[in-house]
Amino acid sequence: MDRLGSGIQADRLSPEQYAVNFSDLHPRLDKHEALVAADRCYFCYDAPCMTACPTAIDIPLFIRQISTGNPLGAAKTIFDQNILGGMCARVCPTETLCEQACVRNTAEDRPVEIGKLQRYSTDIAMETNRQFYQRAASTGRRVAVVGAGPAGLACAHRLSMHGHSVIVFDAREKVGGLNEYGIATYKATENFAQREVDYVTAIGGIEIRNGQVLGRDFTLADLTAEFDAVFLGIGLAGVNGLGIEGEELNGVEDAVQFIAALRQAKDKSEVPVGRRVVVLGGGMTAIDAAIQAKLLGAEEVTICYRRGKESMNASGYEQDLAASNGVIIRHWLAPKRILGKDGAVAGIELGYTKAENGKLVGTGETGIIAADQVMKAIGQTFATSGLGSLRIEAGRVFTDAEGRTSVEGIWAGGDCVGRGEDLTVTAVAQGRDAAESINRQLAAGAQPAAAVA
Known part of the structure; x- marks a missing residue:
């Protein structure tokens, strides 16, 4: 002792x-390395890697695009399903997801380096600020997103694509949630989390309000009265003792x-x-x-x-x-x-x-x-304060497959819900899918909150 x-x-x-x-744990592939890595892909018709991806990225397609010298096309294929594909390429446990499912992952061979190839293409798109999406015409609808982590950002971006105006409320000084505060430094260097936030919000129609805490600065009742829909992506705030x-x-x-x-x-x-x-x-x-x-x-x-x-x-x-x-x-x-x-x-x-x-x-x-x-x-534990009458099961917010909670007009996703693994890529998928569900409901003719008031 x-x-x-x-x-x-x-x-x-x-x-x-x-x-x-x-320094960077896995520096980005250069062009030659990317072409060599992409050439190892079999471009499977029923690709098991795609099935293993929580965001269902068309992996064979984006790798083929890289192999033909089209990294920007590959980036769009990725962003179509996962707008935070750059961070996911850095932090996803690919060894237990897409790369584990790769048909080349055998005792005699190694899987295609899907994560590194994803980073290669998304980095090029972000560094050149190549934007692939524009907002649709304004719908006049306003949606509140609570939590600016992966789930909240993915939800906000998809809602903005559909023409809705989004206000994001976040408790911290910086946007990004887990990506900004919870990722090992050597996995996301050179302020990448904030650069990705800037890239995602560049679509417009997304306002960020920092230092706003649910239950202290506003309530769910405030949000449901003021907005046409609410998405909760509040993560896990507590830590077990x-x-x-x-x-x-x-x-x-x-x-x-x-x-x-x-x-x-x-x-x-x-x-x-x-x-x-x-x-x-x-x-x-x-x-x-x-x-x-x-x-x-x-x-x-x-x-x-x-x-x-x-x-x-x-x-x-x-x-x-x-x-x-x-x-x-x-x-x-x-x-x-x-x-x-x-x-x-x-x-x-x-x-x-x-x-x-x-x-x-x-x-x-x-x-x-x-x-x-x-x-x-x-x-970590989930803090239930400020959630009112929302149904809680096993210490998390209960949602259906579309992210709808037990309260009409409120959706949730990410670590605060009890579906899927607590992974960045899972949170992105749930935020994206909840946004589509919200859009469907708003498009069905629900009256704007301002009109109801």
Whole structure:
């Protein structure tokens, strides 16, 4: 237990090392690399990769367009289904979605690099500011979108395409939600999240109002009275607590907040990190926090997960990425208490666990890991305040397949609903589909809210 109480410090590395550590994880393919990668595609008629994509992008088509020297055409094919295709190309777990389904993904071969090809084409379109969509003639209808994350932005863009005016309300100072605050810095470099927001909102007809919190600055009743429809894309605002002794010590923090602070830091050297860091959890947040702690200069980073490797929500690729960055992953360990010294973290006691008759139980054995920083990444919670009479099931907003909630005129999508995985690409699909549902209802002749008033 040496170095207990050594503290959390900033500026552990040289400026050059920070620049290297937080550079682009997968730099964009050049033209030759893209053509070679595209040439590996079989252009399957019943492409399983397309079925595996939550936004149903016509993957064989856009890859064929790249192979024939038409990256802008490929970008339009992608944006037709996923207007946030640039970010999804960077953060989608393609290894468990489209690339896992690729027919070339065999023991003897590797899948087509679909994610990299998607980035290649969408980056070209965004860098040249090639816009593919124009607003339809104004319908005179106004829609409120609460939450400017992937679901909200996708919904707003599709509604604007149909000629509706959209007001987006967001609690934070910057637009983007998870894409701006929750993505590992090395996955989306050079302020990409904000550049994508600018690209998406360039269609016009979308007004952003920052610093607006549902339940504090406005209510659902206010929105339904003023607007013709409402879409909720409010994400998950809460973080699960450990409920153990020592959780209040200095050096214990939420991994989500750590990632957000790092994302917003203009100078990575100003972000403090411990020498010995323990991250609790088994999902993508745990992996992202652990890797970035190591990149900030932590000497030892350990992920502790209460179940086995096969139960971790983080993909095998992400687990391997963590290991390649020097992160230690230990399984079958559950936190018992956090040890302190002079009010700060000094270590953590964990209990060994096992699966018994399908249930997780403790073995009675415990161990201690020295640490001066403990990060909690054991899941986020949904804050239901301000939702009035909306039906909540399993801690999320209940919706049907079109995103309609239990209250007439209100739709929802993204992490706040109980459908699909908590992924950026899933949120985009739900926002897009809800917008189409809203448009159908408005086109059916529902009276504008102003006329009703």
